[in-house]
Amino acid sequence: MTQSFFEWMQGLSFSAWMLEETWASPIIQCMHLLALVAFAGAVLVVDMRLLGRGLIKTSTARLARELDRWMIWSFVALFVTGAPQVLSTALKQYYSPFFWWKMQIIVIGLVFTFTIRRRVAFAEEGTLGHWPKVVGVLSIGIWTSVSVWARLIGLLS
Amino acid sequence: MRSAFEWVDALPSSIALRESLNAYPTLLTTHVVSMCLFAGLIAFWDMRLVGLTLRKVPVSNIPTRLFPWALTGYGINLITGGLLLYSQPMRYYDNFYFWAKMALMAVAGFNMLWFHYATYKSVQAWDQGREIPMSARLAGVVSLVLWAGVVVTGRMMAYAGLMPEWWNNLNIGA
Numbered sequence: 001m002t003q004s005f006f007e008w009m010q011g012l013s014f015s016a017w018m019l020e021e022t023w024a025s026p027i028i029q030c031m032h033l034l035a036l037v038a039f040a041g042a043v044l045v046v047d048m049r050l051l052g053r054g055l056i057k058t059s060t061a062r063l064a065r066e067l068d069r070w071m072i073w074s075f076v077a078l079f080v081t082g083a084p085q086v087l088s089t090a091l092k093q094y095y096s097p098f099f100w101w102k103m104q105i106i107v108i109g110l111v112f113t114f115t116i117r118r119r120v121a122f123a124e125e126g127t128l129g130h131w132p133k134v135v136g137v138l139s140i141g142i143w144t145s146v147s148v149w150a151r152l153i154g155l156l157s
Numbered sequence: 158m159r160s161a162f163e164w165v166d167a168l169p170s171s172i173a174l175r176e177s178l179n180a181y182p183t184l185l186t187t188h189v190v191s192m193c194l195f196a197g198l199i200a201f202w203d204m205r206l207v208g209l210t211l212r213k214v215p216v217s218n219i220p221t222r223l224f225p226w227a228l229t230g231y232g233i234n235l236i237t238g239g240l241l242l243y244s245q246p247m248r249y250y251d252n253f254y255f256w257a258k259m260a261l262m263a264v265a266g267f268n269m270l271w272f273h274y275a276t277y278k279s280v281q282a283w284d285q286g287r288e289i290p291m292s293a294r295l296a297g298v299v300s301l302v303l304w305a306g307v308v309v310t311g312r313m314m315a316y317a318g319l320m321p322e323w324w325n326n327l328n329i330g331a
């Protein structure tokens with residue numbers, strides 16, 4: 001079932017076009033990395049604030065409110081530049097354990113970010129004890145591991 | 158220059174790194190993650206200067222509070238990048254994107270220093286306000302473009318077959 005879905009993606013004429021067009025993949029990969037930099041910055045500034053580092057003169061809630069849009073839109077950009085790569089290399093992705101780890105952790109990361117992390121970031125300052133720190137560490141850990149598995153797809157698959 | 162690259166290429170430590178199965182994946186992955194720390198923070202600093210985001214954060218807060226982290230990322234980035242280069246110097250010697258990346262980094266560095274020692278001196282006057290001087294905004298835009306160029310040329314180094322025609326005609330590798 002899953003396998004035939006990946007075979008279907010690999011067989012699309014768009015996938016063939018991506019592979020034939022010399023510049024398509026490199027340009028998409030560069031854009032994925034630029035989106036990654038924006039995403040990393042937007043996430044980190046808030047995570048560091050949760051850890052009590054970085055921009056401590058501004059409240060966490062205010063930083064989070066401002067950077068939410070950047071985080072969401074750069075994630076959209078990651079998706080838009082990631083999906084074509086999944087299509088054009090569907091079978092390689094299917095057989096790579098790192099791809100599946102990456103996707104599973106992304107799902108965990110999204111759920112975590114829009115439930116727990118959001119609540120903690122918007123909560124009244126100083127009411128949650130050590131929880132903001134725990135959340136900050138988890139967020140950094142989740143997205144770092146996504147990047148590590150992502151890079152290893154290309155290197156070790 | 159070429160002889161320096163060839164000399165490194167023949168060093169036992171370079172060969173050991175090149176032949177290690179784990180070195181390249183580990184170094185490249187660390188290079189990308191540390192790039193996120195450095196470039197991610199610098200991008201938001203630049204965008205603050207341009208006036209795109211974080212407008213309620215005093216400008217001078219960012220260098221004092223975020224630069225130590227950004228520089229830590231940069232340090233790891235330079236070390237891992239340097240080791241990648243050290244492990245395969247002849248792979249990058251005739252690589253257009255490698256030299257373009259080094260040039261862009263140098264210009265981005267000059268832009269930073271210039272901004273720091275000239276424009277930034279007057280920061281007290283525009284620290285809190287929304288009116289950021291044109292020279293500071295310009296430095297922000299230039300920095301964004303240059304660092305984006307470093308990211309792009311960094312990724313393009315893997316595409317030895319996609320060098321510009323005129324570069325190939327120089328025949329630097331021969």
Ligand code: HEM
Pocket residue numbers: 029032033036039078079081082083085086089093106143144146147148150151153154155189312
């Ligand atoms: C749902 C959204 C995403 C999709 C569909 C996606 C898909 C992909 C694919 C197919 C690759 C190429 C892997 C290969 O074959 O070498 C890739 C690379 C990569 N992705 Fe994603 N990705 C997504 C989101 C993310 C996120 C959220 C992060 C980090 C927080 C991330 C970080 C990376 C990194 C670091 C690389 C390696 C970049 C390179 O050097 O080319 N991606 N992604």
Ligand code: HEM
Pocket residue numbers: 033151185188189192195196234235237238239241242249262304307308309311312313314315
């Ligand atoms: C002395 C400084 C640096 C050196 C010597 C260096 C060297 C390298 C080398 C040798 C590679 C591997 C290329 C390949 O085999 O495909 C690489 C990749 C890369 N570098 Fe650097 N680098 C440096 C600094 C930077 C900086 C400051 C950035 C970004 C702000 C950066 C971004 C990248 C990117 C995005 C890649 C591609 C990673 C990937 O394939 O996922 N590098 N660099």
